[in-house]
Amino acid sequence: xxxxxxxxxxxxxxxxxxxxxxxxxxxxxxxxxxxxxxxxxxxxxxxxxxxxxxxxxxxxxxxxxxxxxxxxxxxxxxxxxxxxxxxxxxxxxxxxxxxxxxxxxxxxxxxxxxxxxxxxxxxxxxxxxxxxxxxxxxxxxxxxxxxxxxxxxxxxxxxxxxxxxxxxxxxxxxxxxxxxxxxxxxxxxxxxxxxxxxxxxxxxxxxxxxxxxxxxxxxxxxxxxxxxxxxxxxxxxxxxxxxxxxxxxxxxxxxxxxxxxxxxxxxxx
Numbered sequence: 001x002x003x004x005x006x007x008x009x010x011x012x013x014x015x016x017x018x019x020x021x022x023x024x025x026x027x028x029x030x031x032x033x034x035x036x037x038x039x040x041x042x043x044x045x046x047x048x049x050x051x052x053x054x055x056x057x058x059x060x061x062x063x064x065x066x067x068x069x070x071x072x073x074x075x076x077x078x079x080x081x082x083x084x085x086x087x088x089x090x091x092x093x094x095x096x097x098x099x100x101x102x103x104x105x106x107x108x109x110x111x112x113x114x115x116x117x118x119x120x121x122x123x124x125x126x127x128x129x130x131x132x133x134x135x136x137x138x139x140x141x142x143x144x145x146x147x148x149x150x151x152x153x154x155x156x157x158x159x160x161x162x163x164x165x166x167x168x169x170x171x172x173x174x175x176x177x178x179x180x181x182x183x184x185x186x187x188x189x190x191x192x193x194x195x196x197x198x199x200x201x202x203x204x205x206x207x208x209x210x211x212x213x214x215x216x217x218x219x220x221x222x223x224x225x226x227x228x229x230x231x232x233x234x235x236x237x238x239x240x241x242x243x244x245x246x247x248x249x250x251x252x253x254x255x256x257x258x259x260x261x262x263x264x265x266x267x268x269x
Contacts, residue, residue, distance in 0.1 A: 046059065047174075047248065048174050048204055048248060049064055050076055050078065050245045051247060052243075053066070053075060053241070053242050053243060054066055054067065054075065056068075056069070058101045058102065058142070060137055061137060062079060062128055062133075062134040062137050062138075063077055063078065063079035063123045063128075063137070063138075063143070064077070064078050064079065065077045065122075065143065066243075067104075068181055069104045070181075070194075071193070071194035072111070072192065072194065073106075073107065073144065073181075073194065074142055074143065074178055075241065075243065076122075076176050076177065076178040077123045077143055077177055077178060078177075079123055079127070079174075079175055080172060080174050081127050081163065081164070081167040082171075083168050083172050085167075086167060087130040088129070089129045090129075091129065091132055091135045091136070094139050095109070095139070096119055096144065097109075097141065098140070099140040099142035101142075102142055106140065106141045106142040107141050107144075107193045108189075111189025111191045111193045112146065112188065112189065113189075115188040115189060116148075117146035117147060117149075117195065118146070118147045118149050118152040119141075119144040119147075120146065120152045121144060122143050122144065123175075124160050125138045125139070126160065127160070145178070145179045145193075145196060145199070146188055146193055147199075148220060148222070150221075150222035151218075151220055151221055151222050154222040155222060155223045155227075155230075156199065159216055159230075162227060163175060163203065166203065170205045170207040172205075173203050173205050174203065174205070175201065175203055176201070176203075176204075177201040177202070178199070179194070179200075180196050180197065180198040180199070180200060180237075180240050180241055181196060185197065196220055197219065198218065198219055198220060198240070199217075199218050200216060200217050200218070200237045200240075200241075201215070201216045201218075202214075202215045202216075202234055202237060203266075204246060205266075211249070212257070212265070213234055213258065214260070214263065214266040215231065215232050215233065215234045215236070215237050216231060216232070217230060217232045217240075218230045228263040231261050233258060234257070234258035234260075235258045235259055245258070
C-alpha cells in the first residue's frame with residue numbers, strides 16, 4: 001500500500017472522527033439548552049399557551065413553540081406582541097441556524113435549498129425588531145415552515161402587517177400561529193420537512209379588559225381576497241389541528257369566544 005493511499009485513509013478517518021465528536025458536542029449542547037429552556041425567561045408570556053399534541057414545548061426568550069419532529073417544524077409558535085415592541089429598527093439578516101434547544105435537532109436550512117419554497121417565519125422577524133437578540137432568535141429553523149414565495153410575500157405578509165396594526169391599536173395582542181400538519185402531505189429535503197396546505201393565525205386581545213378572539217385559516221397559495229374572507233372560528237382550527245387554544249379561560253367565555261367569526265367586532269371597535 002502506497003504512502004499516498006495510507007495518507008488518504010488516515011485523512012478520511014480523522015474527518016469521520018471529527019464529525020462524530022462534533023455531533024456529540026452539538027447533542028450535549030442541545031440537551032443542556034433544553035433543560036435550561038424548560039423554565040421560560042421573564043420575557044416570554046406563557047399565560048395563554050395552547051396545548052401541545054407532541055408534549056415538546058420549548059420556551060425561547062421571546063416566543064414559545066411546540067415542536068413536531070415528524071413534520072420537522074413547530075405545530076405552533078406563540079408570543080405576545082406588545083405595542084411598545086413595535087419598532088422600525090433595521091438589523092442585518094442573519095443566517096438560519098438549527099435550534100439547539102430541540103433535542104432531536106430542528107430541520108437543517110439545507111432542506112429548503114433548491115426546493116422552490118421560502119423559509120417562512122412563523123414568528124416574523126418584523127415582530128421582534130425591538131432588539132438584536134429578539135430579531136436573531138426568529139432565525140432558528142424551529143421557527144420556519146416551507147412557504148410558497150407568492151404566499152409568504154403576499155396574503156400571509158398582509159396578515160402579519162395587519163397583526164402589527166392591531167397590536168398598536170389595541171395595546172398588544174397574543175399571537176399563536178402555525179401550519180396545519182397532516183399525514184401524506186408533500187415534503188422537501190432529506191429530512192422530509194412537511195409542506196402545509198393551510199396556515200393559521202389565532203389572536204387574543206384583552207383591550208380595556210374586554211377579551212376578544214379571532215382566527216384566520218389561509219390556503220397555502222397567493223390570494224387577493226380581503227383578509228376577512230379567511231376568518232374562521234377557533235373551534236374550526238382546533239378540529240383541524242387537535243390543539244386546544246386558550247383553555248386557561250373560564251369555560252363559558254372560552255366556548256363563546258372560540259365559536260366567534262365576527263371580524264367586524266374585532267377590527268372596528
